Amino acid sequence: MSGARLGRVLALAAASSLVLAACAGGGGGGDAGGEVTSVKIGFMGDLTGENSAIVIPPRNGAKMAIDEYNATNPKVKIELVPYDSQGKPDQATSLITKAVTQDKIVGLIGPAFSGESKAIGGQLEESKLPSVSPSATNPGLAQNGWTYWHRVVANDDDQGPGIAEFLVKAKAPKKAFVLSDDQEYSVGLADAVAKSFESASVTVERDKFAKDASDYSSTVTKVAASKPDVIVFGGYYAQAGRLLKQLRDGGVTAMFASGDGSLDQQLVTGAGAAAAEGAVLACPCNIPSADVTGPLKEFFDKYKKSANADPAIYATEGYDAATAFIKAVQAGNTTGEKINEYLKTISFDGISKPIKFKANGEPENNAIFVYQVKGGVLKLLGPAEEAKLEG
Template sequence: MKRVPPTMRLLALLGAASLALTACGGDGGEAGGEIKLAFIGAQTGPNAQLGINISNGVELAIEQYNATNPDKKVVLTKYDTKGEPSVAPGQADKLIEDEPVAIIGPAFSGESKAVAPKFEEAQIPNISPSATSTALAANGWKYWHRIITNDDSQGAEDAKAIVSQLKAKKIFLVDDNEEYSIGLAGKFLEALKAEGITPGSDKINPDDTDYSSTINKIKAADPEVVFFAGYYAAGGKLLKQMRDGGVDALFFSDDGALDQGLIDTAGAKQAEGSIISCACQSVNPTADNPKVQEFIDAYKKKFNVDQGTYSAEGYDATNVFLDAIKAGNDTTEKINEYLKTVDVQGVSKPIKFEANGEIADKSIFYFQVKDGKLEFLGDATKIPTS
């Protein structure tokens, strides 16, 4: 028998140990008394504010947890996707290598489609606070969840609101050809056709600066309402060019456009009166949920700004994972099992997951631009009809 040098035997033992640890993949995340959580989503890029709102909520929840749970400190690593499906997979690979026990994000539907299969293979539970593409729930994923209802609910509700509340019959549909926007526009169109209305329609490239071709089509159609399915960066450009081009139709959009950036880009005067829907609501203090006011105050104190779109959802998603850890679940498998039992009142909404990872609460709410700011209206019955 050939003698194996001691150095080679040591390397072999180390290699075997490494393989053993790899085989346990999914139970990582704890090192030196610290438990790892990860956020993945836009921190830079044209629509970054939505991702920043979420990560701020995540940071606040973890800071509050660590202040009262010194024995099990939670550490957060953020992975910036720029909101781009082409960037997200590389960031997801880095995240998986770090072995967190849970993931908050991604923020957008396109990047979720690109990376959720990686998280599923790695067996890491993940909750998106804001990705709404209906197709995401149809993949049979066991580790994927979201804390907001899908585009089918929003698109259908928006169409119903425009027809029933606003009594509009001439409608023009524009989408920015993103994963999220295509699904939402499709459901909106389907719901309108069920009402006997076929809208004019066009697509824009969110990276373009000149939408004159689309503006001319809108002007020719002379609609009462222009519905935009897309994000605030492109929506603001479209809205400004509509008004500059003489289009005075009501601008109606979705949660991807629910950001002050829409108004800042379009101009306050041009954006005035616009209506935007979201499966989120303005978090207002209520007597029966004192945690809402506590969240509002703590967020403002920490970041010196008011909470924004999806801040509360990011906060709630993180607290679901932190509650799991408090209950003694500090591995990916235990946390994923815990998610099946969650039934709590969050700051943003009641939190309970269906078997396919969808949130049970399907509520849609509306906002309107008034005096250069987004004002919460309530449900569809609160939309002004004149």
């Protein structure tokens, strides 16, 4: 082969490589004309770990929204890419690196939990990758100056007072015992609850234990000696169920309350129906039931058909987080930077609530709802400011 001919072949090969690279970049697939025909949106959270029941419903909601969108045969389709962090910050860190460098996602639904959100927020910012969490509630997440971070739920500075103020109204406690484990979310919610109790002149005692502990006898002894009127645990149902069982086994009968992390039927199975009866749970989420009407009824029916299960915690928020990305893509935005700019202006009636973001990524709507375990099942009592205890 002559030198001139070899040069032409090499030049053609180099040009072809550049075209292929251009089509593959930015998380989107392209057609023969180089136009983006698909983008990848990630979903990150605990999909197989001990608290996965909090994360599978929002994943199912997000998937349903994207499946509905893709079924309309849009110009740009969306591929939902799951990342199972098991709620662990170190796993989230390695997964987001893969998501950005290999999978080239253009947005992320999640992370689901606060600890993993804190761990990768800086990476998302550096990568100019917008995220919308359906369930991370730690207040500090909005205080990092991140411009690519968003959530569609009220934070613990809303949820904590919602729990405390409801209990003050319902039980008029003089003394409260506030507990947490050592997870980011748990500590943040417990702090917010304790601060709100103290503002209402309720005496507060505190204790904290390790996330992976299984024997809470030291904590139970402290609570029993304190004789509180109410107990509030800021944490997830896996720990809450064990804790509640051991408290009841230790003779502690005070009303037990917790937040969104414990709002799952597995709290009842973990504690036992008798121990869990009457427990109060608060959540910045409105879980639709079979007897609702309007858009929530339509969502309930579609979700049950899609997921083969009733909607559970944060199912509607997962749907709304995905819808925010869908609307951005529908408007012609297919890169992280352009999608993020669009999210700054987005405003629509979601299934869970009206969706609009403040400049720091917080939602404009911050409603808190109260649930109670009655007859072994979780029952919605209503918005915190209107709800009344049963029994």
